[in-house]
Amino acid sequence: MTQQQPILELKNVTSAYGRIKAIREVSLKVYPGEVVSIIGANGAGKSTTLMSICGVLHPEQGEVWYDGVRIDGLASDLLPARGLCQVPEGRRIFPRLSVEENLDMGAFFRKDAAAIDHDKNRVFQLFPILQERRKQYGGTLSGGEQQMLAMGRALMSRPRLLLLDEPSLGLAPLIVQQIFRIIREINEADGVTVVLVEQNANLALKSSSRGYVLETGNVVMEDSAEALLANPDIRKAYLGE
Amino acid sequence: MEFFLQQLVNGITLGGVYALVALGYTMVYGIIQLINFAHGEIYAAGGYMGVILISWLFAQGFPPFVCLGAALVLAMGYCALLAMAVEKLAYQPLRQSSRLSVLLSALGMSIFLQNGLMLTQGVYDRAYPTEMVQGGFELGTVMISYMQCIIVGVTALLLVALNVLVYKTRIGKAMRATAQDKTMSALVGINSSRIISLTFAIGAGLAAAAGIMVGLYYGSVRYDMGFVPGIKAFSAAVLGGIGNITGAMLGGLLIGMIEVFAAGYISSEYKDVFAFIILIAVLYFMPTGIMGENVDDTRV
Ligand SMILES: Nc1ncnc2c1ncn2[C@@H]1O[C@H](COP(=O)(O)OP(=O)(O)OP(=O)(O)O)[C@@H](O)[C@H]1O
Ligand SMILES: [Mg+2]
Numbered sequence: 001m002t003q004q005q006p007i008l009e010l011k012n013v014t015s016a017y018g019r020i021k022a023i024r025e026v027s028l029k030v031y032p033g034e035v036v037s038i039i040g041a042n043g044a045g046k047s048t049t050l051m052s053i054c055g056v057l058h059p060e061q062g063e064v065w066y067d068g069v070r071i072d073g074l075a076s077d078l079l080p081a082r083g084l085c086q087v088p089e090g091r092r093i094f095p096r097l098s099v100e101e102n103l104d105m106g107a108f109f110r111k112d113a114a115a116i117d118h119d120k121n122r123v124f125q126l127f128p129i130l131q132e133r134r135k136q137y138g139g140t141l142s143g144g145e146q147q148m149l150a151m152g153r154a155l156m157s158r159p160r161l162l163l164l165d166e167p168s169l170g171l172a173p174l175i176v177q178q179i180f181r182i183i184r185e186i187n188e189a190d191g192v193t194v195v196l197v198e199q200n201a202n203l204a205l206k207s208s209s210r211g212y213v214l215e216t217g218n219v220v221m222e223d224s225a226e227a228l229l230a231n232p233d234i235r236k237a238y239l240g241e
Numbered sequence: 242m243e244f245f246l247q248q249l250v251n252g253i254t255l256g257g258v259y260a261l262v263a264l265g266y267t268m269v270y271g272i273i274q275l276i277n278f279a280h281g282e283i284y285a286a287g288g289y290m291g292v293i294l295i296s297w298l299f300a301q302g303f304p305p306f307v308c309l310g311a312a313l314v315l316a317m318g319y320c321a322l323l324a325m326a327v328e329k330l331a332y333q334p335l336r337q338s339s340r341l342s343v344l345l346s347a348l349g350m351s352i353f354l355q356n357g358l359m360l361t362q363g364v365y366d367r368a369y370p371t372e373m374v375q376g377g378f379e380l381g382t383v384m385i386s387y388m389q390c391i392i393v394g395v396t397a398l399l400l401v402a403l404n405v406l407v408y409k410t411r412i413g414k415a416m417r418a419t420a421q422d423k424t425m426s427a428l429v430g431i432n433s434s435r436i437i438s439l440t441f442a443i444g445a446g447l448a449a450a451a452g453i454m455v456g457l458y459y460g461s462v463r464y465d466m467g468f469v470p471g472i473k474a475f476s477a478a479v480l481g482g483i484g485n486i487t488g489a490m491l492g493g494l495l496i497g498m499i500e501v502f503a504a505g506y507i508s509s510e511y512k513d514v515f516a517f518i519i520l521i522a523v524l525y526f527m528p529t530g531i532m533g534e535n536v537d538d539t540r541v
Contacts, residue, residue, distance in 0.1 A: 056424055077426075077433070085428075095421060096417065097417060097421070108431055157429065
């Protein structure tokens with residue numbers, strides 16, 4: 001796998017909010033077809049890393065490469081059409097658009113109406129509750145339903161690289177399992193590459209091939225998922241042992 | 242009773258026009274939280290473009306409906322471009338600045354545009370060729386002029402078209418999404434600058450149509466015609482719940498009704514005062530307006 005060209009590469013990326021640097025010289029590589037986890041404590045810089053990839057935050061230093069193209073400095077609205085899509089922290093459902101309109105927004109840049117319909121039906125198959133709630137405002141869904149809608153909206157863009165920021169946050173164990181089953185499914189069946197940011201390090205690493213550990217804005221460790229799961233320091237710090 | 246019905250018809254006519262202008266305030270506020278003080282001047286520019294075009298076309302011997310239709314379309318297009326230029330020059334560079342800076346910039350633009358209109362068009366009233374559409378009919382005891390029919394018809398058509406645009410089309414959904422969460426809308430591929438620009442253009446188009454309607458209704462326009470109706474339409478938007486599209490339409494109709502009835506039953510000298518009394522009362526007693534926060538359904 002490492003012979004391939006990475007689909008995503010960060011080279012020494014430093015990003016700041018005002019004068020406070022939130023991540024420093026973060027480097028990471030993600031190869032096509034992988035599921036890669038980024039784990040770390042609160043405030044470690046995980047969300048900042050994803051926002052720096054998506055152009056919501058423009059890095060002060062360093063480079064972001066996606067699919068052989070340098071994308072730091074590009075406007076974030078140009079990325080979905082290239083297959084790069086994020087489900088951000090807190091889901092960010094459009095509260096006063098209906099469930100169906102939220103899904104339509106996921107396909108905003110697409111023109112292929114028939115294929116969009118097909119994808120919408122697929123989302124409804126994955127999450128039947130969304131079909132039931134089709135006409136309801138996104139903001140009136142429960143937390144779990146909103147997470148499903150956020151995933152569904154992301155799938156509507158036919159992503160090639162999907163960035164997920166804490167998809168399990170605040171959800172009941174059963175729903176978390178369902179969400180992770182779907183993550184594995186789109187990875188294995190559709191070949192979507194996934195970057196997974198999680199507090200739930202155990203669950204994340206078990207679904208991943210590799211992982212990065214962020215600590216106060218720095219990458220402090222990078223290894224295969226099994227090695228990280230077996231590492232006593234990681235077990236102590238992030239797996240609650 | 243007869244007088245009441247007559248005033249009702251007049252109130253609907255005027256209220257529809259306020260609704261058109263109020264929509265521009267509310268949509269721009271909904272998307273960038275700016276009270277666009279220059280909006281009244283866009284409406285005045287539309288009124289002038291209308292009189293220039295209609296007079297010329299009518300003098301060429303075109304039938305009234307062609308004059309009106311062509312003038313509407315061209316003036317709306319002209320004002321849409323004008324508003325987009327204003328947004329690019331005066332508001333967009335201040336996107337990261339405080340809201341007060343943008344507000345002051347809007348105030349400056351209002352003065353600039355009004356003076357521009359005065360310099361190029363003069364300070365005197367300019368008459369609409371209202372002889373173009375004459376006569377009317379009686380409905381029971383109420384007299385309705387054909388001109389009023391045209392005004393109400395065009396207004397209703399535009400209000401329906403706007404609703405379809407905002408609630409049924411892909412671009413309308415993108416406008417609402419942008420108003421609700423700009424970061425997320427960028428993450429799904431929506432270019433928010435373009436959507437903001439479009440919002441200004443749509444609001445300006447409606448205001449231009451309103452300017453022409455008012456010119457036809459009162460028979461003339463003047464360079465400072467945008468000021469008072471601008472504040473009234475803003476009051477209407479606040480009354481409806483600023484940022485709320487249905488609210489702006491309702492608020493416009495209400496303000497128009499109140500103005501006409503107050504003029505008819507209380508005193509026509511003070512008719513302008515009532516809109517401002519309402520503005521103050523709404524801000525004081527229910528700042529979220531009638532369709533405000535609690536009735537969330539139709540906010541953009
Ligand atoms: N908008 C912002 N303005 C200023 N500082 C911010 C902003 N967002 C994040 N930060 C700071 O940047 C640092 C990294 O935050 P980030 O959100 O990336 O952490 P995280 O790893 O995602 O944490 P969590 O697990 O709690 O979501 C934190 O110290 C945070 O306080
Ligand atoms: Mg985070």
